Amino acid sequence: MEENQRLAAITLRFVFEGKNVDQALLMALKTTKNIQVNQGAVKSYVYGVLRFGWQLKHIVSQLCKSPPSPLIENLLLIAIFQLVYTTDEPFTVVSQAVNAVAKLENPALKGFINAVLRTFLRGKDKILLAAQQNEESHFNHPQWWITKIKAQYPSLWSDILGEAQQRAPLTLRVNVQRISVEDYLQELAHHNIEVAWHNKEAIVLSAPCSVDQLPLFTQGAVSVQDLSAQYAKEHMDLFAHARVLDACAAPGGKTCHLLEQNEPIDLLVLDKSEDRLKKIQDNIKRLRLTEPSLGIKPFSAQNTHEWWDKVPFDRILLDAPCTGSGIVRRHPDIKWLRRESDIRQLVLEQKELLRSLWPLLKSQGKLVYATCSIFKEETSLQIRDFLQEHKDATLINGASPEDGFIRPDSFHDGFYYAVCQKI
Ligand SMILES: C[S@@+](CC[C@H](N)C(=O)[O-])C[C@H]1O[C@@H](n2cnc3c(N)ncnc32)[C@H](O)[C@@H]1O
Known part of the structure; x- marks a missing residue:
């Protein structure tokens, strides 16, 4: 339906402007009264263009003599995405785009859209091959990002950038407080949902589906959480009645995983964003978990004088704010919204958080530093500096800070963990 393409074009305009x-999507939906809009389809066009946008933009620039307006360019990106990456019927894609342009901008552009898309279809193979020659359009990342990954991972860079263009699998975490993994696997089998792999509480589905289709989701049997993020619990090495701080906790994926474990813990949950803290409450409610015994509090973790009661912690989880460079296959808008200059500011924030929280840890206690970034400034270089500065800290999850890197692959987001123990 052309309305889906029109809304996707408007959504993309807002993303390219910084949202x-x-x-x-919320802003774009305000522009329609059409109740037949398929939000799933709109999202799939938007995600597709964000994932392959450099290649698609390169193609559009080759096909148009002068640059089209932003909305017309977006419409072409969407249609070409459909023609290259979906099984949508080419005739239908072109005719919908032709109809969409009339509502989007100007009926006089119908002929232009038709001509551009037909030229593309006639020369598709050659045009796609030519787009491979350009590094940005081959790897679908901004040039500064490609240059950085090349420099930081000389033997892995092209695999890393290749993985980041794939669609992420749907990975579940079973809430073992509510149902055993075996029973949930049976539930999935009853609903004909195929499982690709499972281990401990994690289940990777063979094909993504919406959470509404997952059995017992609203009853709190499972959460959606990437495998890499699920390793936090193991690194935390919890024990009964451990006093634990989850310092940057929202939306609460890891908080809930900690609460789902069988040993009761004394948990304090912080996040500086009150809005995001509400999401933790919602998750705890859906999963029917016991509220953290030390509370859920809206504080900046580094302002320890505002919230710390001077009783040291056995475990601290610092899932630090970061660029998110490891999770772009799940959130391809990150590739468009991040600026290279953001890294410096985030590195400073991470450093401050590490410095502020370390004194709150007991002797023999463990601090788990996690990021969903793969840029080394935020991961191994950050921890190298930390270990230099804190002679009472020992790294225990590897021989060197580089060992905490989780390489992105078909099952894993790019991630990083350092477990530092206090002497
Ligand atoms: C990577 S996310 C955390 C994800 C979360 N641990 C999970 O598993 O769902 C980082 C969080 O840190 C929060 N944050 C950023 N700076 C903070 C600070 N100084 N103190 C507390 N929270 C902070 C952000 O609001 C954001 O919710």
């Missing part, structure tokens, strides 16, 4: 996909 994330969720904000942009």
Whole structure:
């Protein structure tokens, strides 16, 4: 339906102006009264263009003599995405785009859209091959990002950038407080949902589906959480009645995983964003978990004088704010919204958080530093500096800070963990 393409084009305009996909989609939906809009289809066009946008933009620039307006360019990006990456019927894609342009901008552009898309279809193979020659359009990342990954991972860079263009699998975490993994696997089998792999509480599905289709989701049997993020619990090495701080906790994926474990813990949950803290409450409610015994509090973790009661912690989880460079296959808008200059500011924030929280740890206690970034400034270089500065800290999850890197692959987001123990 052309309305889906029109809304996707408007959503993309908001993303290219700096909004994330969720904000942009809400803004775009305000422009329609059509109740037949398929939000799933709109999202799939938007995600597709964000994932392959450099290649698609390169193609559009080759096909148009002069640059089209932003909305017309977006419409072409969407249609070409459909023609290259979906099984949508080419005739239908072109005719919908031709109809969409009339509502989007100007009926006089119908002929232009038709001509551009037909030229593409006639020369598709050659045009796609030519787009491979350009590094940005081959790897679908901004040039500064490609250059950085090349320099930091000389033997892995092209695999890393290749993985980041794939669609992420749907990975579940079973809430073992509510159901055993075996029973949930049976539930999935009853609903004909195929499982690709499972281990401990994690289940990777063979094909993504919406959470509404997952059995017992609203009853709190499972959460959606990437495998890499699920390793936090193991690194935390919890024990009964451990006093634990989850310092940057929202939306609460890891908090809930900690609460789902069988040993009761004394948990304090912080996040500086009150709005995001509400999401933790919602998750705890859906999963029917016991509220953290030390509370859920809206504080900046580094302002320890505002919230710390001077009783040291056995474990601290610092899932630090970061660029998110490891999770772009799940959130391809990150590739468009991040600026290279953001890294410096985030590195400073991470450093401050590490410095502020370390004194709150007991002797023999463990601090788990995690990021969903793969840029080394935020991961191994950050921890190298930390270990230099803190002679009472020992790294225990590897021989060197580089060992905490989780390489992105078909099952894993790019991630990083350092477990530092206090002497
Ligand atoms: C990577 S996210 C955490 C994800 C979360 N641990 C999970 O598993 O769902 C980082 C969080 O840190 C929060 N944050 C950033 N700076 C903070 C600070 N100084 N103190 C507390 N929270 C902070 C952000 O609001 C954001 O929710």
